[in-house]
Amino acid sequence: MNLVDLAVLYGVAGTLSGVVVYRSRPRRDFGALGAALLSAPLWPLWLPVLFASKGIERELQHSATTETEAALLEGHEAVRSTPLEPLLPRLAVERLLRELRRATERYAELIHLLSKKGFDRAAAEERLTRLEQEAASPRTLASARLHLENILRLQSLAARDRRALEELSELIAALRTQLVFARYSGSSPGEASDIVTEVWARVEMLGTSSDGPLCELDAALLAEEYALGQARPHSG
Amino acid sequence: MSSEVFAVFDELLRSPRAIAARCRAAGDLRPLFVASLSALVLGAGVFGATLATSRGGLQLLYSGVKLPLALVVTMLLVVPAFHAIAAGLGRSLSFSGMIGLTLAAAGRGALLLVALSPLVWLSFDRGLTYHPGVLLAAACYALAGLAALDLVLKGVGFDARGFVIVGLFAGVLLATGGQTAWMLRPFLGRPSAPSVPFLRQRESSFWDAVQQSSLSSVGVYRVTRALSTAEGRTPSPPGPSLESASESR
Numbered sequence: 001m002n003l004v005d006l007a008v009l010y011g012v013a014g015t016l017s018g019v020v021v022y023r024s025r026p027r028r029d030f031g032a033l034g035a036a037l038l039s040a041p042l043w044p045l046w047l048p049v050l051f052a053s054k055g056i057e058r059e060l061q062h063s064a065t066t067e068t069e070a071a072l073l074e075g076h077e078a079v080r081s082t083p084l085e086p087l088l089p090r091l092a093v094e095r096l097l098r099e100l101r102r103a104t105e106r107y108a109e110l111i112h113l114l115s116k117k118g119f120d121r122a123a124a125e126e127r128l129t130r131l132e133q134e135a136a137s138p139r140t141l142a143s144a145r146l147h148l149e150n151i152l153r154l155q156s157l158a159a160r161d162r163r164a165l166e167e168l169s170e171l172i173a174a175l176r177t178q179l180v181f182a183r184y185s186g187s188s189p190g191e192a193s194d195i196v197t198e199v200w201a202r203v204e205m206l207g208t209s210s211d212g213p214l215c216e217l218d219a220a221l222l223a224e225e226y227a228l229g230q231a232r233p234h235s236g
Numbered sequence: 237m238s239s240e241v242f243a244v245f246d247e248l249l250r251s252p253r254a255i256a257a258r259c260r261a262a263g264d265l266r267p268l269f270v271a272s273l274s275a276l277v278l279g280a281g282v283f284g285a286t287l288a289t290s291r292g293g294l295q296l297l298y299s300g301v302k303l304p305l306a307l308v309v310t311m312l313l314v315v316p317a318f319h320a321i322a323a324g325l326g327r328s329l330s331f332s333g334m335i336g337l338t339l340a341a342a343g344r345g346a347l348l349l350v351a352l353s354p355l356v357w358l359s360f361d362r363g364l365t366y367h368p369g370v371l372l373a374a375a376c377y378a379l380a381g382l383a384a385l386d387l388v389l390k391g392v393g394f395d396a397r398g399f400v401i402v403g404l405f406a407g408v409l410l411a412t413g414g415q416t417a418w419m420l421r422p423f424l425g426r427p428s429a430p431s432v433p434f435l436r437q438r439e440s441s442f443w444d445a446v447q448q449s450s451l452s453s454v455g456v457y458r459v460t461r462a463l464s465t466a467e468g469r470t471p472s473p474p475g476p477s478l479e480s481a482s483e484s485r
Contacts, residue, residue, distance in 0.1 A: 053264040053266050090267075
Protein backbone atom coordinates (compact mmCIF):
# COMPACT_ATOMS: atom_id res chain seq x y z
CA MET A 1 0.00 0.00 0.00
CA ASN A 2 1.51 3.30 -1.03
CA LEU A 3 0.78 6.85 0.06
CA VAL A 4 -1.92 7.34 -2.59
CA ASP A 5 -3.80 4.18 -1.53
CA LEU A 6 -3.64 5.36 2.05
CA ALA A 7 -4.96 8.80 1.06
CA VAL A 8 -7.85 7.21 -0.87
CA LEU A 9 -8.79 5.02 2.12
CA TYR A 10 -8.54 8.02 4.42
CA GLY A 11 -10.75 10.03 2.08
CA VAL A 12 -13.38 7.28 1.86
CA ALA A 13 -13.48 6.97 5.65
CA GLY A 14 -13.73 10.76 5.93
CA THR A 15 -16.60 10.97 3.44
CA LEU A 16 -18.52 8.21 5.21
CA SER A 17 -17.92 9.92 8.57
CA GLY A 18 -19.20 13.20 7.18
CA VAL A 19 -22.37 11.58 5.87
CA VAL A 20 -23.00 9.73 9.15
CA VAL A 21 -22.43 12.88 11.21
CA TYR A 22 -24.75 14.94 9.01
CA ARG A 23 -27.52 12.35 9.04
CA SER A 24 -27.28 11.78 12.78
CA ARG A 25 -27.95 15.44 13.63
CA PRO A 26 -31.50 16.20 14.75
CA ARG A 27 -31.53 19.45 12.74
CA ARG A 28 -30.04 19.67 9.24
CA ASP A 29 -28.79 23.21 9.63
CA PHE A 30 -25.54 25.13 9.27
CA GLY A 31 -24.19 23.54 12.46
CA ALA A 32 -24.82 20.05 11.08
CA LEU A 33 -23.09 20.96 7.83
CA GLY A 34 -20.12 22.37 9.74
CA ALA A 35 -19.81 19.22 11.85
CA ALA A 36 -19.97 17.06 8.71
CA LEU A 37 -17.40 19.18 6.89
CA LEU A 38 -15.03 18.94 9.85
CA SER A 39 -15.53 15.17 9.97
CA ALA A 40 -14.50 14.59 6.37
CA PRO A 41 -10.83 15.67 6.57
CA LEU A 42 -10.31 15.44 10.34
CA TRP A 43 -12.31 12.39 11.38
CA PRO A 44 -9.57 10.84 13.55
CA LEU A 45 -9.55 13.97 15.71
CA TRP A 46 -13.07 15.34 15.36
CA LEU A 47 -15.14 12.17 15.79
CA PRO A 48 -13.82 11.27 19.29
CA VAL A 49 -14.48 14.85 20.45
CA LEU A 50 -17.92 14.89 18.86
CA PHE A 51 -18.96 11.52 20.28
CA ALA A 52 -17.61 12.33 23.74
CA SER A 53 -19.56 15.61 23.74
CA LYS A 54 -22.71 13.83 22.59
CA GLY A 55 -22.27 11.34 25.42
CA ILE A 56 -21.98 14.16 27.94
CA GLU A 57 -25.05 15.86 26.47
CA ARG A 58 -27.05 12.64 26.75
CA GLU A 59 -25.90 12.19 30.34
CA LEU A 60 -26.93 15.73 31.13
CA GLN A 61 -30.30 15.21 29.46
CA HIS A 62 -30.92 11.98 31.36
CA SER A 63 -29.87 13.53 34.61
CA ALA A 64 -32.41 16.33 34.25
CA THR A 65 -34.51 14.92 37.04
CA THR A 66 -36.82 17.83 37.65
CA GLU A 67 -39.12 19.71 35.35
CA THR A 68 -37.12 22.90 35.93
CA GLU A 69 -33.89 21.27 34.75
CA ALA A 70 -35.64 19.89 31.69
CA ALA A 71 -37.04 23.39 30.94
CA LEU A 72 -33.57 24.88 31.23
CA LEU A 73 -32.10 22.31 28.84
CA GLU A 74 -34.96 22.83 26.40
CA GLY A 75 -34.39 26.58 26.55
CA HIS A 76 -30.73 26.07 25.70
CA GLU A 77 -31.58 23.62 22.95
CA ALA A 78 -33.90 26.22 21.42
CA VAL A 79 -31.10 28.77 21.04
CA ARG A 80 -28.19 26.44 20.30
CA SER A 81 -26.31 27.35 17.12
CA THR A 82 -28.40 30.52 16.69
CA PRO A 83 -27.50 34.18 17.27
CA LEU A 84 -29.44 33.91 20.54
CA GLU A 85 -27.03 31.36 21.98
CA PRO A 86 -24.99 33.94 23.96
CA LEU A 87 -28.16 34.50 26.02
CA LEU A 88 -28.02 30.99 27.41
CA PRO A 89 -24.71 29.33 26.49
CA ARG A 90 -23.79 25.81 27.44
CA LEU A 91 -21.46 26.82 30.26
CA ALA A 92 -24.18 28.98 31.83
CA VAL A 93 -26.67 26.10 31.64
CA GLU A 94 -24.21 23.76 33.33
CA ARG A 95 -23.64 26.26 36.11
CA LEU A 96 -27.35 26.92 36.55
CA LEU A 97 -28.01 23.18 36.72
CA ARG A 98 -25.31 22.76 39.34
CA GLU A 99 -26.76 25.57 41.50
CA LEU A 100 -30.30 24.29 41.06
CA ARG A 101 -29.29 20.78 42.08
CA ARG A 102 -27.41 22.09 45.08
CA ALA A 103 -30.44 24.11 46.23
CA THR A 104 -32.86 21.23 45.59
CA GLU A 105 -30.66 18.80 47.51
CA ARG A 106 -30.37 21.22 50.38
CA TYR A 107 -34.14 21.69 50.50
CA ALA A 108 -34.70 17.91 50.45
CA GLU A 109 -32.16 17.53 53.26
CA LEU A 110 -33.92 20.18 55.36
CA ILE A 111 -37.32 18.58 54.81
CA HIS A 112 -35.88 15.19 55.77
CA LEU A 113 -34.36 16.66 58.93
CA LEU A 114 -37.58 18.42 59.92
CA SER A 115 -39.53 15.19 59.54
CA LYS A 116 -37.38 13.56 62.24
CA LYS A 117 -38.67 13.24 65.79
CA GLY A 118 -36.03 15.48 67.33
CA PHE A 119 -37.05 18.35 65.02
CA ASP A 120 -40.79 18.24 65.73
CA ARG A 121 -41.99 21.76 66.44
CA ALA A 122 -45.16 20.75 68.35
CA ALA A 123 -43.14 18.44 70.59
CA ALA A 124 -40.59 21.18 71.28
CA GLU A 125 -43.35 23.68 72.16
CA GLU A 126 -45.06 21.15 74.39
CA ARG A 127 -41.82 20.38 76.17
CA LEU A 128 -41.12 24.07 76.78
CA THR A 129 -44.62 24.61 78.22
CA ARG A 130 -44.19 21.60 80.48
CA LEU A 131 -40.81 22.79 81.72
CA GLU A 132 -42.23 26.26 82.45
CA GLN A 133 -45.10 24.71 84.41
CA GLU A 134 -42.67 22.52 86.34
CA ALA A 135 -40.59 25.64 87.14
CA ALA A 136 -37.46 24.12 85.71
CA SER A 137 -34.07 25.82 86.16
CA PRO A 138 -33.36 28.89 83.95
CA ARG A 139 -30.61 27.00 82.15
CA THR A 140 -32.91 24.12 81.24
CA LEU A 141 -35.57 26.57 80.07
CA ALA A 142 -33.03 28.50 77.97
CA SER A 143 -31.89 25.28 76.29
CA ALA A 144 -35.49 24.27 75.52
CA ARG A 145 -36.19 27.75 74.09
CA LEU A 146 -33.03 27.58 71.97
CA HIS A 147 -34.08 24.17 70.66
CA LEU A 148 -37.51 25.50 69.68
CA GLU A 149 -36.05 28.62 68.08
CA ASN A 150 -33.65 26.54 66.01
CA ILE A 151 -36.50 24.37 64.77
CA LEU A 152 -38.40 27.53 63.83
CA ARG A 153 -35.34 28.86 61.99
CA LEU A 154 -34.92 25.60 60.12
CA GLN A 155 -38.60 25.65 59.17
CA SER A 156 -38.26 29.22 58.00
CA LEU A 157 -35.19 28.28 55.94
CA ALA A 158 -37.03 25.38 54.34
CA ALA A 159 -40.00 27.62 53.52
CA ARG A 160 -37.72 30.24 52.02
CA ASP A 161 -35.90 27.65 49.91
CA ARG A 162 -39.19 26.20 48.70
CA ARG A 163 -40.45 29.66 47.73
CA ALA A 164 -37.18 30.50 45.95
CA LEU A 165 -37.18 27.21 44.05
CA GLU A 166 -40.83 27.66 43.03
CA GLU A 167 -40.18 31.19 41.78
CA LEU A 168 -37.07 30.09 39.93
CA SER A 169 -38.96 27.19 38.39
CA GLU A 170 -41.65 29.53 37.06
CA LEU A 171 -39.04 31.94 35.79
CA ILE A 172 -37.14 29.21 33.94
CA ALA A 173 -40.37 27.95 32.39
CA ALA A 174 -41.05 31.50 31.17
CA LEU A 175 -37.49 31.75 29.88
CA ARG A 176 -37.90 28.56 27.89
CA THR A 177 -41.07 29.75 26.17
CA GLN A 178 -39.58 33.22 25.61
CA LEU A 179 -36.46 31.74 23.96
CA VAL A 180 -38.54 29.42 21.79
CA PHE A 181 -40.74 32.37 20.81
CA ALA A 182 -37.74 34.61 20.04
CA ARG A 183 -36.20 31.86 17.93
CA TYR A 184 -39.26 31.17 15.82
CA SER A 185 -40.57 34.74 15.56
CA GLY A 186 -37.15 36.24 15.00
CA SER A 187 -38.10 38.93 17.51
CA SER A 188 -35.66 40.87 19.67
CA PRO A 189 -34.27 38.86 22.56
CA GLY A 190 -34.76 41.83 24.92
CA GLU A 191 -37.37 40.23 27.14
CA ALA A 192 -35.54 36.92 27.22
CA SER A 193 -32.41 38.80 28.19
CA ASP A 194 -34.28 40.39 31.12
CA ILE A 195 -35.49 36.99 32.26
CA VAL A 196 -31.97 35.57 32.03
CA THR A 197 -30.72 38.44 34.21
CA GLU A 198 -33.50 37.76 36.69
CA VAL A 199 -32.70 34.02 36.71
CA TRP A 200 -29.07 34.77 37.47
CA ALA A 201 -30.08 37.13 40.26
CA ARG A 202 -32.31 34.46 41.79
CA VAL A 203 -29.60 31.83 41.45
CA GLU A 204 -27.13 34.15 43.15
CA MET A 205 -29.68 34.55 45.95
CA LEU A 206 -30.08 30.79 46.12
CA GLY A 207 -26.33 30.52 46.42
CA THR A 208 -26.32 33.08 49.22
CA SER A 209 -29.13 31.37 51.09
CA SER A 210 -27.35 28.04 50.59
CA ASP A 211 -24.12 29.32 52.06
CA GLY A 212 -25.36 31.92 54.50
CA PRO A 213 -28.13 30.81 56.81
CA LEU A 214 -26.50 27.64 58.06
CA CYS A 215 -23.48 29.71 59.02
CA GLU A 216 -25.83 32.28 60.56
CA LEU A 217 -27.49 29.45 62.44
CA ASP A 218 -24.14 28.28 63.75
CA ALA A 219 -23.36 31.84 64.77
CA ALA A 220 -26.74 32.11 66.51
CA LEU A 221 -26.10 28.85 68.34
CA LEU A 222 -22.70 30.08 69.44
CA ALA A 223 -24.20 33.36 70.62
CA GLU A 224 -26.85 31.52 72.62
CA GLU A 225 -24.21 29.26 74.13
CA TYR A 226 -22.19 32.33 75.04
CA ALA A 227 -25.23 33.99 76.62
CA LEU A 228 -25.94 30.84 78.59
CA GLY A 229 -22.35 30.70 79.72
CA GLN A 230 -22.60 34.30 80.93
CA ALA A 231 -25.81 33.54 82.79
CA ARG A 232 -24.24 30.55 84.56
CA PRO A 233 -23.23 31.19 88.21
CA HIS A 234 -19.47 31.27 88.53
CA SER A 235 -18.35 28.15 90.30
CA GLY A 236 -14.99 29.48 91.41
CA MET B 237 -21.29 27.80 20.20
CA SER B 238 -19.67 30.82 18.55
CA SER B 239 -19.51 32.80 21.80
CA GLU B 240 -17.82 29.85 23.49
CA VAL B 241 -15.35 29.60 20.62
CA PHE B 242 -14.35 33.25 21.11
CA ALA B 243 -14.09 32.70 24.85
CA VAL B 244 -11.71 29.78 24.21
CA PHE B 245 -9.63 31.96 21.86
CA ASP B 246 -9.18 34.36 24.72
CA GLU B 247 -8.33 31.53 27.10
CA LEU B 248 -5.75 30.11 24.70
CA LEU B 249 -3.78 33.31 25.00
CA ARG B 250 -4.50 34.39 28.54
CA SER B 251 -5.03 31.31 30.66
CA PRO B 252 -3.45 28.08 29.46
CA ARG B 253 -4.16 26.60 32.89
CA ALA B 254 -7.88 26.95 32.28
CA ILE B 255 -7.48 25.24 28.91
CA ALA B 256 -5.52 22.41 30.51
CA ALA B 257 -8.18 22.03 33.20
CA ARG B 258 -10.88 21.99 30.53
CA CYS B 259 -9.07 19.15 28.70
CA ARG B 260 -8.57 17.17 31.90
CA ALA B 261 -12.26 17.53 32.77
CA ALA B 262 -13.09 16.32 29.22
CA GLY B 263 -16.48 18.00 29.09
CA ASP B 264 -17.86 19.40 25.87
CA LEU B 265 -14.63 20.04 23.96
CA ARG B 266 -16.22 21.06 20.66
CA PRO B 267 -15.72 24.83 21.18
CA LEU B 268 -12.11 24.17 22.19
CA PHE B 269 -11.59 22.01 19.12
CA VAL B 270 -13.03 24.59 16.73
CA ALA B 271 -11.18 27.50 18.36
CA SER B 272 -7.85 25.65 18.42
CA LEU B 273 -8.22 24.46 14.84
CA SER B 274 -9.09 27.97 13.69
CA ALA B 275 -6.11 29.41 15.57
CA LEU B 276 -3.87 26.75 14.07
CA VAL B 277 -5.04 27.27 10.49
CA LEU B 278 -5.08 31.07 10.66
CA GLY B 279 -1.85 31.39 12.65
CA ALA B 280 0.18 28.94 10.60
CA GLY B 281 -1.33 30.34 7.39
CA VAL B 282 -0.28 33.89 8.24
CA PHE B 283 3.20 32.77 9.28
CA GLY B 284 3.60 30.61 6.18
CA ALA B 285 2.64 33.50 3.93
CA THR B 286 5.02 35.78 5.83
CA LEU B 287 7.89 33.34 5.27
CA ALA B 288 7.10 33.36 1.57
CA THR B 289 7.46 37.15 1.32
CA SER B 290 11.16 36.49 0.64
CA ARG B 291 10.09 34.94 -2.68
CA GLY B 292 6.64 36.48 -3.25
CA GLY B 293 4.12 35.59 -5.92
CA LEU B 294 2.48 32.17 -5.85
CA GLN B 295 4.75 31.09 -3.02
CA LEU B 296 2.68 33.29 -0.67
CA LEU B 297 -0.42 31.23 -1.39
CA TYR B 298 1.39 27.88 -1.37
CA SER B 299 3.13 28.49 1.95
CA GLY B 300 -0.04 29.95 3.47
CA VAL B 301 -1.79 26.67 2.66
CA LYS B 302 1.03 24.20 3.26
CA LEU B 303 2.17 25.26 6.71
CA PRO B 304 -1.29 24.76 8.29
CA LEU B 305 -1.59 21.52 6.34
CA ALA B 306 1.74 20.29 7.73
CA LEU B 307 0.63 21.12 11.28
CA VAL B 308 -2.80 19.49 10.90
CA VAL B 309 -1.33 16.31 9.40
CA THR B 310 1.22 16.21 12.21
CA MET B 311 -1.60 16.49 14.76
CA LEU B 312 -3.45 13.62 13.09
CA LEU B 313 -0.37 11.45 13.39
CA VAL B 314 0.91 12.33 16.86
CA VAL B 315 -2.25 12.35 19.01
CA PRO B 316 -2.53 8.54 19.29
CA ALA B 317 1.18 8.35 20.17
CA PHE B 318 0.74 11.03 22.83
CA HIS B 319 -2.22 9.17 24.29
CA ALA B 320 -0.21 5.93 24.37
CA ILE B 321 2.82 7.61 25.99
CA ALA B 322 0.72 9.30 28.67
CA ALA B 323 -1.32 6.16 29.37
CA GLY B 324 1.82 4.02 29.47
CA LEU B 325 3.34 6.34 32.05
CA GLY B 326 0.21 6.37 34.18
CA ARG B 327 -1.06 9.86 33.34
CA SER B 328 -3.96 9.03 31.12
CA LEU B 329 -6.47 11.63 30.02
CA SER B 330 -9.52 10.67 28.02
CA PHE B 331 -8.79 10.39 24.29
CA SER B 332 -10.96 13.41 23.53
CA GLY B 333 -9.14 15.31 26.29
CA MET B 334 -5.81 14.39 24.68
CA ILE B 335 -7.05 15.60 21.30
CA GLY B 336 -8.24 18.84 22.86
CA LEU B 337 -4.95 19.36 24.70
CA THR B 338 -2.77 18.64 21.65
CA LEU B 339 -4.83 20.82 19.33
CA ALA B 340 -5.02 23.63 21.88
CA ALA B 341 -1.23 23.47 22.27
CA ALA B 342 -0.78 23.63 18.51
CA GLY B 343 -3.26 26.50 18.30
CA ARG B 344 -1.38 28.39 21.00
CA GLY B 345 1.88 27.80 19.17
CA ALA B 346 0.33 29.05 15.93
CA LEU B 347 -0.90 32.20 17.66
CA LEU B 348 2.64 32.82 18.84
CA LEU B 349 3.81 32.42 15.23
CA VAL B 350 1.35 35.16 14.25
CA ALA B 351 2.87 37.37 16.93
CA LEU B 352 6.33 36.72 15.46
CA SER B 353 5.23 37.31 11.87
CA PRO B 354 5.88 41.09 11.85
CA LEU B 355 9.47 40.46 12.98
CA VAL B 356 10.01 37.91 10.21
CA TRP B 357 8.39 40.17 7.64
CA LEU B 358 10.50 43.12 8.72
CA SER B 359 13.67 40.99 8.57
CA PHE B 360 12.95 39.86 4.99
CA ASP B 361 12.02 43.38 4.04
CA ARG B 362 15.36 44.61 5.41
CA GLY B 363 17.17 42.17 3.11
CA LEU B 364 17.52 38.99 5.16
CA THR B 365 18.83 36.28 2.81
CA TYR B 366 17.69 32.67 2.40
CA HIS B 367 19.87 30.87 4.97
CA PRO B 368 19.52 33.34 7.84
CA GLY B 369 15.81 33.39 6.95
CA VAL B 370 15.62 29.63 7.42
CA LEU B 371 17.39 29.96 10.76
CA LEU B 372 15.02 32.73 11.85
CA ALA B 373 12.03 30.58 10.89
CA ALA B 374 13.50 27.64 12.84
CA ALA B 375 13.95 29.88 15.89
CA CYS B 376 10.30 31.00 15.59
CA TYR B 377 9.14 27.37 15.35
CA ALA B 378 11.22 26.55 18.44
CA LEU B 379 9.63 29.38 20.43
CA ALA B 380 6.13 28.41 19.30
CA GLY B 381 6.91 24.77 20.11
CA LEU B 382 8.00 25.71 23.64
CA ALA B 383 4.75 27.65 24.20
CA ALA B 384 2.80 24.65 22.93
CA LEU B 385 4.69 22.14 25.09
CA ASP B 386 4.18 24.37 28.13
CA LEU B 387 0.42 23.97 27.66
CA VAL B 388 0.83 20.21 27.22
CA LEU B 389 2.88 20.08 30.42
CA LYS B 390 0.14 21.92 32.30
CA GLY B 391 -2.30 19.32 31.00
CA VAL B 392 -0.36 16.22 31.98
CA GLY B 393 0.96 17.59 35.26
CA PHE B 394 3.87 19.80 36.18
CA ASP B 395 6.08 17.15 37.82
CA ALA B 396 8.89 14.73 36.92
CA ARG B 397 6.50 12.29 35.24
CA GLY B 398 4.90 15.11 33.30
CA PHE B 399 8.32 16.23 32.08
CA VAL B 400 9.15 12.69 30.92
CA ILE B 401 5.83 12.42 29.05
CA VAL B 402 6.30 15.81 27.42
CA GLY B 403 9.92 14.99 26.57
CA LEU B 404 8.94 11.75 24.83
CA PHE B 405 6.04 13.46 23.09
CA ALA B 406 8.34 16.25 21.93
CA GLY B 407 10.60 13.60 20.37
CA VAL B 408 7.68 12.06 18.46
CA LEU B 409 6.43 15.51 17.48
CA LEU B 410 9.83 16.63 16.20
CA ALA B 411 10.34 13.54 14.05
CA THR B 412 6.76 13.45 12.69
CA GLY B 413 6.39 17.20 12.23
CA GLY B 414 9.84 17.47 10.70
CA GLN B 415 9.20 14.74 8.13
CA THR B 416 5.71 16.09 7.30
CA ALA B 417 7.05 19.61 6.77
CA TRP B 418 9.98 18.15 4.79
CA MET B 419 7.57 16.45 2.40
CA LEU B 420 5.62 19.66 1.93
CA ARG B 421 8.64 21.91 1.13
CA PRO B 422 9.37 24.55 -0.05
CA PHE B 423 8.04 27.15 2.38
CA LEU B 424 10.48 29.96 1.64
CA GLY B 425 11.24 29.16 -1.98
CA ARG B 426 14.69 29.05 -3.51
CA PRO B 427 15.63 32.54 -4.72
CA SER B 428 17.19 31.26 -7.95
CA ALA B 429 14.45 28.77 -8.88
CA PRO B 430 12.80 29.88 -12.14
CA SER B 431 9.31 28.77 -11.09
CA VAL B 432 7.51 28.15 -7.82
CA PRO B 433 6.62 24.47 -7.32
CA PHE B 434 3.80 23.50 -4.95
CA LEU B 435 5.88 20.55 -3.75
CA ARG B 436 9.58 19.95 -4.29
CA GLN B 437 10.56 16.60 -5.81
CA ARG B 438 11.00 13.79 -3.29
CA GLU B 439 14.64 13.61 -2.23
CA SER B 440 15.93 11.75 0.85
CA SER B 441 14.18 12.44 4.16
CA PHE B 442 14.14 14.88 7.05
CA TRP B 443 16.55 12.68 8.99
CA ASP B 444 18.94 12.47 5.99
CA ALA B 445 18.83 16.24 5.71
CA VAL B 446 19.60 16.67 9.41
CA GLN B 447 22.56 14.26 9.05
CA GLN B 448 23.80 16.01 5.93
CA SER B 449 23.51 19.44 7.51
CA SER B 450 25.35 18.20 10.60
CA LEU B 451 28.19 16.86 8.43
CA SER B 452 28.23 20.05 6.35
CA SER B 453 28.54 22.14 9.48
CA VAL B 454 31.84 20.35 10.28
CA GLY B 455 33.11 20.65 6.72
CA VAL B 456 32.14 17.22 5.33
CA TYR B 457 30.27 17.57 2.03
CA ARG B 458 29.42 13.95 1.30
CA VAL B 459 26.48 14.42 -1.06
CA THR B 460 28.05 17.23 -3.06
CA ARG B 461 31.15 15.07 -3.65
CA ALA B 462 29.13 12.03 -4.69
CA LEU B 463 27.01 14.04 -7.07
CA SER B 464 30.02 15.78 -8.56
CA THR B 465 31.82 12.49 -9.11
CA ALA B 466 28.75 10.95 -10.75
CA GLU B 467 28.50 13.94 -13.06
CA GLY B 468 32.20 13.63 -13.97
CA ARG B 469 33.18 16.98 -12.49
CA THR B 470 36.10 17.74 -10.21
CA PRO B 471 34.93 17.72 -6.62
CA SER B 472 34.66 21.21 -5.26
CA PRO B 473 36.77 22.10 -2.24
CA PRO B 474 35.09 22.07 1.17
CA GLY B 475 33.25 25.22 2.08
CA PRO B 476 30.07 26.70 0.75
CA SER B 477 30.08 27.45 -2.94
CA LEU B 478 28.21 30.45 -4.32
CA GLU B 479 25.30 28.24 -5.37
CA SER B 480 24.99 26.31 -2.14
CA ALA B 481 25.30 29.46 -0.10
CA SER B 482 22.29 30.98 -1.76
CA GLU B 483 20.02 28.02 -2.35
CA SER B 484 20.72 25.03 -0.16
CA ARG B 485 17.95 23.81 2.08
